[in-house]
Amino acid sequence: MNEINPAVLIKEIEGFLKRDDISSEDLICRHLFTKVKEGFSSTTPVLQEIASLISKERGIQSAYNIFLRMEVALGQRKPEIGIYDNALHFIGGAQKYGCTIASALQQDFDVTLIANADISLKQLKEWYDLDLSRCKLKAVKIPFFEARKEKNSIFDAGLVDLRENNPFHVISKESGNYDIFVNNCMLEMVYPLANISEFICHFPEREITRFFHVAEYSHIIYNSIYTAEWIKKRWKLDPHKHIYPPVDMESSSPKGKKENVILSVSRFELSGNKKQKEMVKAFMLLSDKYPDEMKKWKLVLAGGSTEKNVYLDKIRNLLKGIPESKIELKVNVSSDDLKKLYRKAKIFWHFCGIGQTDPACVEHFGMTTVEAMQNYCVPVIFNGGGQKEVVKDGESGFLFKDFKELYNKTLRLIRKPEKMQFLSEGAYTQGKKFTKKIFSHKIKKHFGQLLKDYSFSD
Amino acid sequence: MKNSLDSKKEIQNIRKELGKQKETVKNIDDLAMKKIEREAGIWEYDFDELEAEIWRRFSNLEKNCDCISDENQFFEKRKPNSRFHKVKERYRVISEPFIRIKMEEDGRFNLDKQNFVNKEYIPFNLAVILTLQKMKDRINNLEEMTRNLIKDQEELLNKYFRNNSFVKEEKEESLDE
Numbered sequence: 001m002n003e004i005n006p007a008v009l010i011k012e013i014e015g016f017l018k019r020d021d022i023s024s025e026d027l028i029c030r031h032l033f034t035k036v037k038e039g040f041s042s043t044t045p046v047l048q049e050i051a052s053l054i055s056k057e058r059g060i061q062s063a064y065n066i067f068l069r070m071e072v073a074l075g076q077r078k079p080e081i082g083i084y085d086n087a088l089h090f091i092g093g094a095q096k097y098g099c100t101i102a103s104a105l106q107q108d109f110d111v112t113l114i115a116n117a118d119i120s121l122k123q124l125k126e127w128y129d130l131d132l133s134r135c136k137l138k139a140v141k142i143p144f145f146e147a148r149k150e151k152n153s154i155f156d157a158g159l160v161d162l163r164e165n166n167p168f169h170v171i172s173k174e175s176g177n178y179d180i181f182v183n184n185c186m187l188e189m190v191y192p193l194a195n196i197s198e199f200i201c202h203f204p205e206r207e208i209t210r211f212f213h214v215a216e217y218s219h220i221i222y223n224s225i226y227t228a229e230w231i232k233k234r235w236k237l238d239p240h241k242h243i244y245p246p247v248d249m250e251s252s253s254p255k256g257k258k259e260n261v262i263l264s265v266s267r268f269e270l271s272g273n274k275k276q277k278e279m280v281k282a283f284m285l286l287s288d289k290y291p292d293e294m295k296k297w298k299l300v301l302a303g304g305s306t307e308k309n310v311y312l313d314k315i316r317n318l319l320k321g322i323p324e325s326k327i328e329l330k331v332n333v334s335s336d337d338l339k340k341l342y343r344k345a346k347i348f349w350h351f352c353g354i355g356q357t358d359p360a361c362v363e364h365f366g367m368t369t370v371e372a373m374q375n376y377c378v379p380v381i382f383n384g385g386g387q388k389e390v391v392k393d394g395e396s397g398f399l400f401k402d403f404k405e406l407y408n409k410t411l412r413l414i415r416k417p418e419k420m421q422f423l424s425e426g427a428y429t430q431g432k433k434f435t436k437k438i439f440s441h442k443i444k445k446h447f448g449q450l451l452k453d454y455s456f457s458d
Numbered sequence: 459m460k461n462s463l464d465s466k467k468e469i470q471n472i473r474k475e476l477g478k479q480k481e482t483v484k485n486i487d488d489l490a491m492k493k494i495e496r497e498a499g500i501w502e503y504d505f506d507e508l509e510a511e512i513w514r515r516f517s518n519l520e521k522n523c524d525c526i527s528d529e530n531q532f533f534e535k536r537k538p539n540s541r542f543h544k545v546k547e548r549y550r551v552i553s554e555p556f557i558r559i560k561m562e563e564d565g566r567f568n569l570d571k572q573n574f575v576n577k578e579y580i581p582f583n584l585a586v587i588l589t590l591q592k593m594k595d596r597i598n599n600l601e602e603m604t605r606n607l608i609k610d611q612e613e614l615l616n617k618y619f620r621n622n623s624f625v626k627e628e629k630e631e632s633l634d635e
Contacts, residue, residue: 036465047465051472059491060480067473076466162502166495169486176480176489191486191494210495210502 004035006046013050017057025058029066033073033456061176065195072179073455080110081447082138082178082194084171085185086155088115091127091304093245093367094202097223098184099128100246101200104440105447106134114174115139116155129248129335140174142167157187157206166191166211180450188214188235196450203227203364204234221446224365224386241446246439247431249342249371256343258424260297262410263345263377265338265368266352268305268312268331273361275351276301277311280318280327282351286407287326293414299349302330302341339375346420347413348372353384354402363387373397373431378423380410396430397423500581509592512585 012031016024032050054063072079085098102111111134113124118139121132144167145155160167168189175181176193183190184200189211192199199217204227212235214220220239222228231239262283266274283299305312312331319327330341350369353362362385363369369379369390379397381387391397398409413420451457480489487493503511 036469040465045468047468047472051476055476055479059489060476060483061489062491064473064476064480067469067476070469071473074466074469076470163498166486172486173489177477191490193486193489210498213494216494 004040004046006049009035009046010049010053013053017054025062025066028054029069029073030456032066033070036070036074061193064176065193068179069195069454072451075455078108078110079179079451079454080112080177081105081180081182082112082114082175083182083184084114084175084187084190086116086157086187087185088113088124089117089119093365094185094200096128096367097200097202097245098182099124099130099132100436100439101182101184101443102135103130103132104443106132108444108451109180109447110136112136112138112178114171116142116145138174140170142170157189160189160211162209162211168211172213179454180447183217188212192217196454201227201231201239203360204231205360208235218450224389226362226386226389227364230359243439243442243446244434245365245367246436247367247370247374247434248436249339250374250432250435251339251343255376258346258376259344261341261345262297262299262347262349263341263372264299264301264303264349264351265341265371266303266350268303268309268315270309270311271361272311272314273352273356274303275354276303276315277318278351278354279349280315280322282403282406283327284322286410289407290411293411297414298325299327300330300341300345301327302333302338305331342372342375342377345372345375345377346424347410348377348379348381348397349406349410350379350381350387353382353387356384359385366390370431370434373427374435375431376424376428378413378420378427380406380413390430390434391427392430395423396426500584508585508588512582512589 013028016028016031018024019027028050032047051063051067054066071077081102083098083102085095088095088098099113102113105111113121113132113135115137116139119137121135121137124130125132142155144160148159157168166172166189168187169191171187172191172193175183175190175197178194180196180198181192181194182198182200183192186199186201186203186205188199188204188206188208191213197217198219198221199214200221200223201214202223214235215237219241220231220237221241221243222231222239223243223245225242228239228242231237264274264276264279266276268274268276279299279301287294287297301315315329319329330337333341348369350363350366352366356362363382365386366381369381369387372379373390373396379391381391381397381399383393383399383401388399391399393399398413400406400409413423483489500508500511
């Protein structure tokens with residue numbers, strides 16, 4: 001055991017604190033870690049004195065972070081991760097992304113899912129078919145939204161009054177309780193206080209305001225190259241890590257018999273952003289112009305919807321007089337029924353983004369397209385946003401830029417079964433590149449590296 | 459005398475104690491030890507708030523009067539060879555060197571003054587641009603309404619003529635009978 005002179009150690013720490021950069025905290029932590037690991041002894045409570053010194057110079061949070069890191073580095077406990085999502089109480093692709101991270105990391109980290117509303121782990125498990133048994137759940141209510149929210153609504157950050165105080169500082173404070181804080185809902189208003197902070201961006205929806213804190217995060221993880229381009233363009237930031245979302249819709253049984261079905265799976269959004277109305281019109285036009293080719297084909301529109309949905313009513317009106325054997329509407333179908341639909345459909349249509357000028361309204365990735373591809377369903381999708389990263393035109397499906405191209409390519413598939421077969425195989429092969437297994441591997445690798453640096457294991 | 463196990467325990471206790479202290483801190487700036495957000499500026503106003511602010515700041519302007527006046531507009535153009543114009547031109551030639559010196563002294567290289575001017579005028583200019591945008595929107599809406607009215611008018615006229623010709627034909631038929 002090395003007996004040390006407390007005065008010398010304090011002097012050394014003071015020296016580090018004089019450095020006016022962020023690495024000084026890293027150096028203090030490493031220095032103290034080495035001393036403790038070597039086994040030092042002291043007659044005075046020198047560590048206590050050092051904590052007070054850091055608190056005074058750099059603030060309580062900084063001192064807390066240093067001792068938090070020391071605990072992990074010395075192997076006293078598992079590192080803690082807080083994964084925040086303000087829409088965790090809603091089923092969605094981004095939320096599945098966050099929950100899959102939690103599931104992948106729960107073995108090596110103490111994972112806490114931070115929500116703004118009450119939700120159970122059981123519910124999340126049901127929605128995403130994930131093992132979250134070792135995760136914890138914490139609901140941090142935000143007074144600003146508690147006063148405004150309607151039952152089960154998603155918190156709209158656009159409601160925040162930029163002239164008042166930032167209501168998300170409740171979450172900013174919470175972020176400081178973890179070794180690693182993950183912001184999974186691209187909420188740029190949360191200021192990270194943790195030692196390591198990861199900002200997961202599914203799309204940079206809002207412009208830079210006085211509450212913009214993304215630049216303070218250690219890394220920005222993005223879901224598609226399309227999103228990365230817009231992060232650079234809109235926020236002038238360079239994102240760090242590209243990880244495509246996890247998609248697991250592959251059936252365990254072998255490829256079944258396909259039927260002449262064109263399938264669309266998308267939420268029936270009030271804004272009509274997923275363009276189901278246009279699909280009905282396009283299908284009817286094709287049926288009118290090419291009755292011989294189209295007489296045996298059917299369009300199925302599946303997707304989730306809220307109880308009152310004006311857009312869905314419009315589609316129902318549009319379908320009046322059209323037999324179900326031609327166009328079928330399937331709202332809020334179960335996961336099993338959805339799997340059956342994917343298995344029997346030959347073609348998958350996705351129009352989101354057509355005629356759009358707002359980049360946020362173009363598909364950022366397109367999870368349902370990948371789900372279809374994993375079931376040998378040939379995608380015929382709009383050539384925009386993240387969709388063109390998923391499908392290679394002529395190899396794993398077709399991309400179209402306007403309705404004329406859509407009609408031509410759909411008819412080409414219908415007329416040429418050998419082309420359909422070729423693209424179906426191509427779609428399946430491509431779809432397997434986006435599985436949960438690949439996603440989890442990438443996540444484990446990324447966070448494993450972070451942990452290695454964090455606990456001085458280099 | 460302490461061993462390394464004691465040190466580990468000490469670290470844990472210190473961390474917990476710091477955690478308790480941290481909870482009592484209300485202001486995020488005190489935790490981050492810096493001011494993390496700038497003050498709210500005129501940029502944070504939405505369109506209606508900005509417009510309200512303009513009328514508050516420039517209360518001498520008449521609120522409901524925009525570029526379209528009810529009265530007839532007329533422009534007075536000074537003749538280039540008028541006596542007033544000549545005097546003005548001569549005054550400009552004589553005074554220019556003095557004005558230039560004065561300007562340089564006063565403001566052109568006076569950064570503080572420039573910043574002060576910018577602070578006042580940039581929001582004002584922004585506000586003016588936005589107000590003009592609003593006027594443009596109003597004009598566009600009016601144009602849209604006008605287009606619709608013209609369309610309705612044409613339809614009504616067509617209907618009227620169709621009905622009239624029908625009546626005419628009927629009358630002709632009855633006359634034939």
